[in-house]
Amino acid sequence: MQMVIDMTEGFSHGHVIWGWMIGVYLVLAGASGGALVIALVRRHYSVNKENTALLKSASLIGFTTVAFGMVFLVADLHRPLYFWKILINYNFTSVMSIGVAAISIYIPLTLVVFIMAFEEEIKSILENKIKISKLTTLVVEITKILKKARPTIEFTTIFFAIVICVYTGFLISVLVRFPLLNTAVLPILFMVSGLAAGGAATRLVSYLFFEKDHHSLDMSLLHRLEWPVMFIEILLVAMLIVSLLIGNEYQKIAMQAFDVYATGWAYLFWVGVVGIGFGIPLALNFLFGSKVAHSNWAFFISGASSIVGVLCLRLFLLYAGQTFGA
Amino acid sequence: MSVKSRRNFLKGIGIGSLALGTGGYALSEKTQTEQKLKKHFSMIYDQTKCVGCAECEDACHSVNLVPAAQNRMFIQDRTDPLNVKERRFVRVSCQQCEDAPCVNVCPTAACHRDSITDIVTMNGDDCIGCAYCLVACPYDVRFINEETNMAENCDFCLKSRLEKGGEVPGCVEACKYDALVFGDLNDKKTIISRILEIKDSVRQKPEMGTKPSLRYIPAVRQGV
Numbered sequence A: 001m002q003m004v005i006d007m008t009e010g011f012s013h014g015h016v017i018w019g020w021m022i023g024v025y026l027v028l029a030g031a032s033g034g035a036l037v038i039a040l041v042r043r044h045y046s047v048n049k050e051n052t053a054l055l056k057s058a059s060l061i062g063f064t065t066v067a068f069g070m071v072f073l074v075a076d077l078h079r080p081l082y083f084w085k086i087l088i089n090y091n092f093t094s095v096m097s098i099g100v101a102a103i104s105i106y107i108p109l110t111l112v113v114f115i116m117a118f119e120e121e122i123k124s125i126l127e128n129k130i131k132i133s134k135l136t137t138l139v140v141e142i143t144k145i146l147k148k149a150r151p152t153i154e155f156t157t158i159f160f161a162i163v164i165c166v167y168t169g170f171l172i173s174v175l176v177r178f179p180l181l182n183t184a185v186l187p188i189l190f191m192v193s194g195l196a197a198g199g200a201a202t203r204l205v206s207y208l209f210f211e212k213d214h215h216s217l218d219m220s221l222l223h224r225l226e227w228p229v230m231f232i233e234i235l236l237v238a239m240l241i242v243s244l245l246i247g248n249e250y251q252k253i254a255m256q257a258f259d260v261y262a263t264g265w266a267y268l269f270w271v272g273v274v275g276i277g278f279g280i281p282l283a284l285n286f287l288f289g290s291k292v293a294h295s296n297w298a299f300f301i302s303g304a305s306s307i308v309g310v311l312c313l314r315l316f317l318l319y320a321g322q323t324f325g326a
Numbered sequence B: 001m002s003v004k005s006r007r008n009f010l011k012g013i014g015i016g017s018l019a020l021g022t023g024g025y026a027l028s029e030k031t032q033t034e035q036k037l038k039k040h041f042s043m044i045y046d047q048t049k050c051v052g053c054a055e056c057e058d059a060c061h062s063v064n065l066v067p068a069a070q071n072r073m074f075i076q077d078r079t080d081p082l083n084v085k086e087r088r089f090v091r092v093s094c095q096q097c098e099d100a101p102c103v104n105v106c107p108t109a110a111c112h113r114d115s116i117t118d119i120v121t122m123n124g125d126d127c128i129g130c131a132y133c134l135v136a137c138p139y140d141v142r143f144i145n146e147e148t149n150m151a152e153n154c155d156f157c158l159k160s161r162l163e164k165g166g167e168v169p170g171c172v173e174a175c176k177y178d179a180l181v182f183g184d185l186n187d188k189k190t191i192i193s194r195i196l197e198i199k200d201s202v203r204q205k206p207e208m209g210t211k212p213s214l215r216y217i218p219a220v221r222q223g224v
């Protein structure tokens, strides 16, 4: 539909407006939510109510990634010093407002979950290193209260972790100008890829800091969870592609996002998402026999590849998505 | 309503909002319900009349203090390279959507609909420069002002002229060829309504579902 009265140019002149900082924020928020969903759901169904390596690792990731994510989000603003305006002026038709509301509940929750998971460590540091007895008793009292509320806190955290993952999808799926983003699968794709990144990060951190055995029950469970999650991810990406392929003119134009001859961003998808994110973990675990699959290096590379893949997916969607607008 | 009384109305708006000043939204909203005024301001861009002189762009820059490298509106050259004798232009600017995504997505409500005129405009002080409105706009006609770091759009010179008693936007005043017409669509007696009654007009990408207000009168001789 090209009429001579149509304006075919806008103000962005082909430049991507939301860049890598937003992309990194999306990954960090997704990984935070994904890690906590996995660890807390696992804890709920497990008889072991100890603070496991899985829980410690996930709660460490849960808090730090989302906190770092906020740094990127604020740094991306053109008026970062006025960030507080977002907290006092609400607009509930804005996904960003809803997200900020959710995240200001979520971040404190991740901190509480973190404190509960590291209760013993925090206490021992207080007793042995800091040695302010009043502070120690205060912390003991607080943890006693937290213990009682723990199931409720954890349930709420699971809920908000899901909200965080999903909202990052809605955040960019409302952008009608960009057919690659303006799709129904995006929120759920972000949830699932959040689980993938969160799960992978949890395994790596757990091995590095908390549990040297990556064949423990929790770890092999995590490892087995990886494949169905990846399968759903691939399915959702395929749905996204098909919906563009069979779509209207705008959607067909947006399909160029996947064409390496049309845009360099397509490499982010084919090399980053498909090759590194899906290909390397699959190859290492199923192609070269069990010796490779069970080796330490394969464990690391496979986990890191999953995270890189999710990062590439977010960046690809952002950059290629904004390149092919209506 | 004659042309004169339309002008008087706009003057009324100007004085009214001056008097309200920073009195806040509550007051102006009340005024609106009291008077039961529902205006629908719009603009015609007439391609058959535009010669591409770009004086509207210059006027916009000086009225709205837009940095030289940026625009609130510009005239795009759509001349067919194979038929350069028939020159064609089109105005690129905010379409003043009735269902405006930029207003919906703005987390601080800095981008909002003026309570008196219903024009989509900015309260720059509240803008955090997140650029959400830029990506949400289906027409790609918003920008972050590189001097103020606040988002901007064409608000029919609401802040720079109409609220100060001006009658029409700067570009409309600057155009010597009557290619731009501004007015209230809900008032059947305004010039804009009367033109639209007798001339065919189109809207930009109406399929985006945002009910754009701007009307474009195409020069059809060149065909589609």
Ligand code: SF4
Binding pocket: B093, B094, B095, B096, B097, B100, B101, B102, B103, B120, B136, B137, B138, B139, B140, B141, B142, B153, B210
């Ligand atoms: S054209 Fe863009 S900036 Fe203007 S009202 Fe519509 S969405 Fe907002």
Ligand code: SF4
Binding pocket: B105, B106, B107, B108, B109, B110, B111, B126, B127, B128, B129, B130, B131, B132, B133, B134, B150, B151
């Ligand atoms: S850039 Fe400013 S006006 Fe636009 S959505 Fe963000 S805060 Fe609102």
Ligand code: SF4
Binding pocket: B049, B050, B051, B052, B053, B054, B055, B056, B057, B075, B089, B174, B175, B176, B177, B178, B179, B180
């Ligand atoms: S001033 Fe009028 S004729 Fe000149 S470019 Fe602008 S709209 Fe066209």
